[in-house]
Amino acid sequence: MATSVRATSDGDSTGWRSKLYRLDTKASPYAYIAPFFLCFAAFGLFPLIYTGWLSLNQVELGTGAQWVGFHNYAELWDNQFFWNALRNTFTLGLISTVPQLLMALGLAHLLNYKLRARGFFRVAVLAPYATSIAAASLVFVQLFNPDYGMINQLLGHLGVDPVQWSSSKWPAQIAISSIVTWRWTGYNALIYLAAMQAVSGDLYEAAALDGASRWRQFVSVTIPSIRPTIFFTIIVSTIGATQLFGEPLIYGGNSGSGGSAHQYQTLSLYMYDKGWQVGELGQASAVAWVMLLILLLIGAVQLFVLRNNRRKLGG
Amino acid sequence: MAQLTQPVAPAGSRPSTAARPARRRFRPRAGGAGKQQSGGPVAYLFLIVATLLSLFPLYWTVVAASHTDTDIVTPPTPLLPGSHLISNLRIVWDQVDMTTALVNSTIVAGCVAFSTVLFATLAGFAFAKLEFRGRNALLTVVVATMTIPPQLTVIPLYQIITDVGWVGHIQSVILPSLVAAFGVFFMRQFLSEALPVELVEAARVDGAHSMRIIWHVVFPVARPAMAVLGMLVFVQAWNDFFWPFIALNQQNPTVQVALAGLGSGDHTIDHAVVVTGALVATLPLLLVFAVLGRQIVGGITAGAVKN
Numbered sequence: 119m120a121t122s123v124r125a126t127s128d129g130d131s132t133g134w135r136s137k138l139y140r141l142d143t144k145a146s147p148y149a150y151i152a153p154f155f156l157c158f159a160a161f162g163l164f165p166l167i168y169t170g171w172l173s174l175n176q177v178e179l180g181t182g183a184q185w186v187g188f189h190n191y192a193e194l195w196d197n198q199f200f201w202n203a204l205r206n207t208f209t210l211g212l213i214s215t216v217p218q219l220l221m222a223l224g225l226a227h228l229l230n231y232k233l234r235a236r237g238f239f240r241v242a243v244l245a246p247y248a249t250s251i252a253a254a255s256l257v258f259v260q261l262f263n264p265d266y267g268m269i270n271q272l273l274g275h276l277g278v279d280p281v282q283w284s285s286s287k288w289p290a291q292i293a294i295s296s297i298v299t300w301r302w303t304g305y306n307a308l309i310y311l312a313a314m315q316a317v318s319g320d321l322y323e324a325a326a327l328d329g330a331s332r333w334r335q336f337v338s339v340t341i342p343s344i345r346p347t348i349f350f351t352i353i354v355s356t357i358g359a360t361q362l363f364g365e366p367l368i369y370g371g372n373s374g375s376g377g378s379a380h381q382y383q384t385l386s387l388y389m390y391d392k393g394w395q396v397g398e399l400g401q402a403s404a405v406a407w408v409m410l411l412i413l414l415l416i417g418a419v420q421l422f423v424l425r426n427n428r429r430k431l432g433g
Numbered sequence: 434m435a436q437l438t439q440p441v442a443p444a445g446s447r448p449s450t451a452a453r454p455a456r457r458r459f460r461p462r463a464g465g466a467g468k469q470q471s472g473g474p475v476a477y478l479f480l481i482v483a484t485l486l487s488l489f490p491l492y493w494t495v496v497a498a499s500h501t502d503t504d505i506v507t508p509p510t511p512l513l514p515g516s517h518l519i520s521n522l523r524i525v526w527d528q529v530d531m532t533t534a535l536v537n538s539t540i541v542a543g544c545v546a547f548s549t550v551l552f553a554t555l556a557g558f559a560f561a562k563l564e565f566r567g568r569n570a571l572l573t574v575v576v577a578t579m580t581i582p583p584q585l586t587v588i589p590l591y592q593i594i595t596d597v598g599w600v601g602h603i604q605s606v607i608l609p610s611l612v613a614a615f616g617v618f619f620m621r622q623f624l625s626e627a628l629p630v631e632l633v634e635a636a637r638v639d640g641a642h643s644m645r646i647i648w649h650v651v652f653p654v655a656r657p658a659m660a661v662l663g664m665l666v667f668v669q670a671w672n673d674f675f676w677p678f679i680a681l682n683q684q685n686p687t688v689q690v691a692l693a694g695l696g697s698g699d700h701t702i703d704h705a706v707v708v709t710g711a712l713v714a715t716l717p718l719l720l721v722f723a724v725l726g727r728q729i730v731g732g733i734t735a736g737a738v739k740n
Contacts, residue, residue, distance in 0.1 A: 139640075139642070142642050142643050143637075143643070144565075146559075146563070146643035147559040147563040147564075147565035147568070148559075148565065149555075150555035150556055150558060150559035150563075150647075151555075151556045151559050151560070151571065151617075153552040153555070153556070153611070153612050154552060154553075154556045154575065154612045154614070154617055155571075157552075157609075157611050157612050158578055158612075158614075161586065161590065161608070161609035162578055162581060162586060164589065165585070165586035165587075165588070165589035165590050165593075166581060166585055166586060168588075168589040169585050169586065169588055169589060172588060172589075221483075224479070225479075225480075225483055228472060228476045228479055228480050228483075229480070231470055231471060231472030231476050232470065232471045232472065233471070233472045233476065233477070233480070237727050237730070238484075239480045239483075239484055240727075240730045240734070241722065241726035241727060241729075241730055242483075242484040242487050242488055243483055243484065243487050244722070244726070244729070244730055244733075245487055245488060245491060245719065245722055245726075246487050246490070246491070247668065248668060248715065248718040248719050248721075248722050249491070249672070249711075249715045249718075249719075250671070250672035250674065250688075250689055250692075250714055250715065251672065251674050252672075252674050252689045252692045252693060252711070252714065253494075253689075253692065253710075253711035253712075253714050253715045254490070254711075256692070256707055256708060256710075256711045257490055257493065257494050257497070257708060257711055258490065260497060260505065260704060260708060261490065261493070263506075265506075266505070266506045266507065266508050266510065267510075268493070268510045271508055271509060271510060300486070300487070300490065303487075304487060305733075308730060308733045308734050309733065311734050312733060312734045315734065332470065354579075357579060357580050360582070361582040361583070361584065363584070363675060364674050364675065368693075372693065386582065386584050389584055390584070393588065399588055402588065403588060406582065406584050406585040406588075407585070409582050409584065409585070410580070410581060410582065410585055413580040413581075413582070414577075414580060417577065417580050
């Protein structure tokens with residue numbers, strides 16, 4: 119449509135210029151997305167496929183590959199540590215993602231109020247996002263230390279016996295998930311806040327006229343209105359939780375074992391352990407591919423739910 | 434086209450609010466005045482608790498970095514800053530090459546942020562406003578690539594950089610991160626809402642070729658989102674751990690790699706020194722947040738990641 123306008127406005131010099139113009143409109147979208155796809159092909163897709171090929175081989179650090187078919191996967195299936203890591207990834211993901219997003223939702227609601235120092239509160243809750251996994255984990259290791267950590271001292275004042283934050287399973291998992299939750303709650307709260315600010319005030323006025331309390335408005339107006347954003351954060355957090363690596367690694371003192379009894383060994387840690395500490399790259403590649411399949415499965419389910427939801431909302 | 438140098442619509446605003454003049458500070462949305470309820474004491478109480486929980490670990494990092502190892506491991510834990518910050522910093526610099534690490538991290542994060550913002554804006558614009566075959570399918574691919582764990586690509590990438598002799602060189606960290614799916618998605622979401630399609634068409638009708646449109650229409654409109662994305666990517670690249678940890682070494686580290694080096698190796702673990710290292714790694718970003726915090730928050734809450 120634009121091309122025809124162009125051609126008439128510049129009557130005599132049509133020919134190559136309009137052809138060039140058409141080429142420009144046709145080709146330029148591909149030129150703009152090309153950097154992403156080139157980079158992805160080189161540093162994402164190719165390694166991905168290569169890892170898949172490695173997973174069908176027996177490869178040790180520094181040796182050639184030897185074809186073994188699905189042997190690596192079969193071995194994982196029979197390996198209790200793999201299942202343990204899978205369970206831990208699931209429970210750690212659950213106890214770090216669910217409270218994190220719920221708290222973020224509540225926090226966003228509060229930050230949406232007209233308040234004094236609202237700007238300060240918003241910046242303050244985002245501050246943990248500036249820290250790195252390594253720095254945050256190293257500091258939390260100190261706070262959660264069973265012998266001299268501040269958290270046990272605090273619990274002591276409340277009359278609670280010292281908690282074994284590293285050797286017991288659930289305390290250790292709670293400690294690790296608290297690092298994740300601490301770093302990401304404020305960030306998610308701001309994303310929710312963004313969505314909340316776009317909700318039309320008319321809806322609230324109508325609800326208020328119908329006699330809805332603030333809580334009722336939050337549940338019946340705010341939450342449904344920002345549902346797409348909630349789905350977005352659920353997807354992103356799930357992806358992050360499935361790849362949990364740095365926090366449990368550093369919490370366990372740079373070891374891939376995930377605690378004395380593997381009580382917080384995640385799939386990523388198990389993979390690192392297999393690949394770099396045991397040296398079986400083929401097995402590690404198989405773990406990596408299982409992770410990808412799990413993520414794709416979760417992602418597909420979530421996208422399906424999201425699509426359905428959008429359709430229902432008529433968006 | 435003078436008006437094009439100003440963002441036409443504040444980030445993420447709905448078409449109905451697009452005519453509203455953009456204001457710099459946090460503002461109630463048009464028609465949103467009715468819901469801008471004032472918070473009661475309970476709201477303040479919860480927010481103060483949340484703020485304390487957010488800031489305390491940061492505060493305590495400063496406290497711990499200014500005490501000796503013995504102070505930290507002997508209850509009760511100190512709660513006020515001590516006098517050993519300088520000596521701890523000296524030990525950090527003795528044990529790892531922090532100067533190189535800081536320079537490297539700045540170069541890496543700067544390059545990655547610049548190229549990601551540039552390429553993500555181009556791709557985001559194409560996905561948001563241009564018609565082309567396979568657009569939806571390709572966008573799905575972009576989003577799907579976000580799910581690929583870095584763990585999946587590490588083994589082949591390591592072999593590649595070994596083959597070309599880049600182990601221990603920072604280009605091995607920069608190149609794989611030149612553009613990110615998250616950035617493309619982020620800019621697409623922003624431009625879908627903030628860039629009126631009429632504007633692009635008008636420029637087309639005026640005979641602007643696509644690079645001109647990018648420069649005179651897309652970039653000015655996208656500027657606030659580009660700033661936020663740049664900030665987010667910089668933070669992420671600065672804090673990245675897994676791949677730099679594998680690709681670099683203690684002779685040429687980033688701050689995160691240097692930090693990992695503090696807690697291992699021949700040295701006995703001095704907890705105060707390790708926390709001091711964590712402080713050095715975090716402080717530059719915290720300073721950026723202290724100065725630009727409102728803009729960063731404003732950018733995120735402008736709704737770039739909506740729907």
